[in-house]
Amino acid sequence: MLDANVDAPDGSVALTCLDRWRAHSVAFDAGTLIPGVSVVGAADRDPFLSSDELTLYFDSDRGVSGSPALQWTATRTSLAATFTTPVKLAGAIDGMPEESKLVTTGDGLDAILSSDRGITTFELWEATRTQTTMAFAAPNQTHLAMVNQAMMNNFDPWMSPDGLHLYFSPAIPAGHQAIDLATRGSLAASFGAPVELTELDTAFGEGDPALTSDELVILFTSQQTGTKGMTDLWYATRAAIDEPFGAPVQLLDLDTVANEGDAQLSPDACRLYFASDRDETTYDYDLYMATMQ
Numbered sequence: 597m598l599d600a601n602v603d604a605p606d607g608s609v610a611l612t613c614l615d616r617w618r619a620h621s622v623a624f625d626a627g628t629l630i631p632g633v634s635v636v637g638a639a640d641r642d643p644f645l646s647s648d649e650l651t652l653y654f655d656s657d658r659g660v661s662g663s664p665a666l667q668w669t670a671t672r673t674s675l676a677a678t679f680t681t682p683v684k685l686a687g688a689i690d691g692m693p694e695e696s697k698l699v700t701t702g703d704g705l706d707a708i709l710s711s712d713r714g715i716t717t718f719e720l721w722e723a724t725r726t727q728t729t730m731a732f733a734a735p736n737q738t739h740l741a742m743v744n745q746a747m748m749n750n751f752d753p754w755m756s757p758d759g760l761h762l763y764f765s766p767a768i769p770a771g772h773q774a775i776d777l778a779t780r781g782s783l784a785a786s787f788g789a790p791v792e793l794t795e796l797d798t799a800f801g802e803g804d805p806a807l808t809s810d811e812l813v814i815l816f817t818s819q820q821t822g823t824k825g826m827t828d829l830w831y832a833t834r835a836a837i838d839e840p841f842g843a844p845v846q847l848l849d850l851d852t853v854a855n856e857g858d859a860q861l862s863p864d865a866c867r868l869y870f871a872s873d874r875d876e877t878t879y880d881y882d883l884y885m886a887t888m889q
Contacts, residue, residue, distance in 0.1 A: 613866040613888050617813040618833050624849040624868060627886035629875070631678045633670055634882035641665070641881045642697035642804075642858045643869040646704055646728075647757065649675055649862055653685065653698045654883060664694035667709070687731025689723055697858070702757030702809075704728040706783060709735065710751050710764075718749040720764060739786040743778045752804045756811060759783050763814075764790070765803035772801030775816060795840040796832060806859045811837050813865070817857035818844070827855045829870065850886055 616622045630652075634640045638658035645652050650672050655665040667689055670679035684690050689698070689709065696710035696718060707723045713735070720743055721735035737744065744750050745766050751773065752765040760780055767773040774797045776790035796802050796816065804817040815831045828851050832841035850856050854874035858881075861868055866888045871881040 613864055614808060614810070614813070616888065617808065617831070617865055620833070620845055622831075622847070622849075623889045624847065624886040625889060627850055627868075627870065627872070627884040630869070630883045630885050633679055633682060637880060639665065639880045640668075640883050641871045642752075643860050643871065643883050644697065644699050645860060645862070645869060646700065647702045647863055649867070651704075651728075652679055652682075652883075653700075654682075655695050655697065656682070665696065666690065667695050667698055685732075688734035689732050694718075697752055697804075699753050699755045701755060701759040701783075706755075706759050707732055708740075708753045708755055708762065710753055711735070717747065718751055719744040720750050720753055720762075739780065741786060742789045743787045745790070754805050754807060756807070757809055761811065762787055762790075763793075763805040763807065765805060766790075767801070767803070772799065773803040775802050775805045775814075793841065795842075796844065802830075804858050806861055808861060808865050809863055813861075814841055815847075815859040815861065815868075816844075817859070820844075827857045829856050829859055855881070 635658050638656050640654055640656045643654045652670045654668055656668050657665045667685040668682040669685050670682040672679045694712050698707055698709035700707045705725055709721055710718045711721055712718045720740050722739055723732035723735040725732045748766045748768050750764055750766045754763045762778045765773040765775055775793045778787040778790040780787045798820050800818055800820040802816050802818045806815045813833050817827045818830050819827050829847040830844045832844045834841045852874050854872055856870055856872045858871040868886045870884055872884055873881050
């Protein structure tokens, strides 16, 4: 793993993990199961970690066969420690008909998740709390009226640490996904109408956006030409936040004949959390972590 601003043996300044992403010189191990989290026969997907990487959120259908996916969480005391046994996320979020990815701001007080709560398609919902030790309040759509697009499933939210930029992946029923961006001026304001990142769109579909904290590197899932499995991980970079992303590059180090997706980067961009069905015979997903070499 690379540390920020560490001198190399020859006396030069070593590249940080963020530098490696921007230079398209990343190299990862193949990824290993996150110990103590996934269970056999369950689809565990959409990992999201707190800014200190000590709290893990994910959705899972574990428990009863055919049951809807709900939000689960686990904690650990350090990066070297094992996560506790996952439990369902307490509070008003728990109990939605079906839930997909949940993300939070850097301080962990504002969350956005995808759910089909009370409707026939998935929409984005926002929930807040005043302390990270508290449960989130009842989700609402007050600031998301212009974001959720009618007759579309709105999946895969990713929010910038300050909560002002929201990336997500809408999809028409039975259609392919694309990646959209909506912005707002403050946490008290509503998000504006989303704009599609057309430079990343292909007929194969792109979803699961996850970015570095500076938003200059984006990871996503795609079925485009070159993948071995049904879905694989790709990334793209840009020089400035107001510029389009360049040509996508496949993360070949993690590419298998199985499915990989649902990426989430650590704040220093050195660790990549993701979901894959590579070790399952029933196409159920487990959660993995890969480390930059």
